[in-house]
Amino acid sequence: MPGGMTMAETHGVRVRFAPSPTGELHVGGARTVLFNWLFARQSGGKFILRIEDTDEQRSKDELVQPILDSVRWLGLDWDEGPEVGGPYAPYFQSQRGEVYREYTERLVASGHAYPCYCTPEELAQRREAARAEGRPPRYDGRCRDLSEAQRRSLAAEGRTAALRLRVPDTGQISITDIIRGEVTFDNATLDDFVLVKSGGMPVYNFACVVDDHTMRITHVIRAEEHLSNTPKQVHIYRALGLPIPEFAHVPMVLAPDRSKLSKRHGATATAEYKVQGYLPEALNNYLALVGWYPEDGEEFMSVVELTAKFRLDRVSKSAGIYDNGKLTWMNGVYLRSVSLPRLAEAAAPFLAGVVPEGAAPGRLHKVLDAVRDRVKTLAELPGVVGYFYSDQFEYEDKGVRKHFGPEAVQVLESCREAVAGMALDAAAEAYEAAYRQLAERLGVQASALIHPTRLALTGQTVGPGLFVVMELLGRDQCLARLNRAAAFCRQLAAS
């Protein structure tokens, strides 16, 4: 770098998230995206998305879209990558063969890489033998120094060569990681690993290095599982004479049983959180707190605040266990604090069969405001707003036993009369005043009126303050439901 400047200083920060389309984006991946995104945004850099689909066996085209959708749902927009393009396109490894070939040629020309004619079967056999003798199963380097003639004769046997990197037998290689500090590996533990398979397909470590370099990535922020790959990648950078980016290996996110996150741990796919009624702002906030903590200790942070406060060098080294309980709590906090229009927007898909198409937004906002502090996910909403839009509900058994006893007919009648005298659009305060007055006149506790009324109006024994419910329902709807309940109780008493 000129004048000792780092790439980030000369070109600006460029980071990337490079998922393989072999599965859905799980919460661990989501957090890696988030950290990359936060780092890019806070340093005015670029966030790039790249699809690592070189593994033909496991990569599936149809898995790309769900990953993109998940990242987008989280609101973590990318500056370059699929669907948006960019100066270093294409952003799919499967379309970058030309680029890999160029770098392959450079390595061969400089003598850093050499063709290996051993077949996968022979290699497997030798590994097996090594294992049996208790030796580490490393490649023995037999094709390292073949003469031209030897190569020709091997090829004449019909063998196709893989390409291996010549790795020093001795010495060490150290990487400086922003999160972990210096990590050292002995070259002796590495072997001349394969760069390009005999079929011509580049291996992950090679493609990754070539892409990170050609895409001018300055900071490689990725999961810790790649830490062990890093020395190999650094050897490739060196062989190619390329500048080495900064590395930051973020700790793993583990399942509650401390194992790697997978399908059997239930919903860990980001997309699943959407259908379960989580807000992306809550998921982002929660995820940011797994492995990182703001200096001021304030846990509740918008993405804007996260961008300002996030510090890559304060990310923890130890793996964190993903805690659904805390996420759910935080989601509740968000449901309570988000603006009403935003809440309505996020809730819409969940309320589809419950709230009629053309329902007045103003009233919906009030309804949501009335119920929001007793739900933790949007998926719970239909269960608590239904009665605001329909009187087709049953009375809760428990409530019937408790509040629809023999005296209920009288109570409901009295309430009905009181409500009948109200204005059409009376406010909660007016209903409350009327009920307090009625209770006094009847010489009973207000709760003796309130509970049966709630059951009559909502079918439930729990819910928002009754008088708010009455205001939102309106006088006539209250009357109708009070009547229906009185009839129900009369019938109940008769049977």
Add this chain to the structure above:
RNA sequence: GGCCCCAUGGUCUAACGGUUAAGACACCGGCCUUUCAAGCCGGCAGCAGGGGUUCGACUCCCCUUGGGGCCA
């Protein structure tokens, strides 16, 4: 198996040689109250073990143990 990483309550974390070891989730009480929530107040609970270094270790070093990852 080899190599690498990690280690504070059940969980996420704070602490950066001297603190009554702090906060959050969960849990348990209490308050508030028309119910359920929410909110408020309080409580339970931790430095993995052993050696060093130091006047003094959660903090630094080593070992052990445990957990995780990568490689096949």
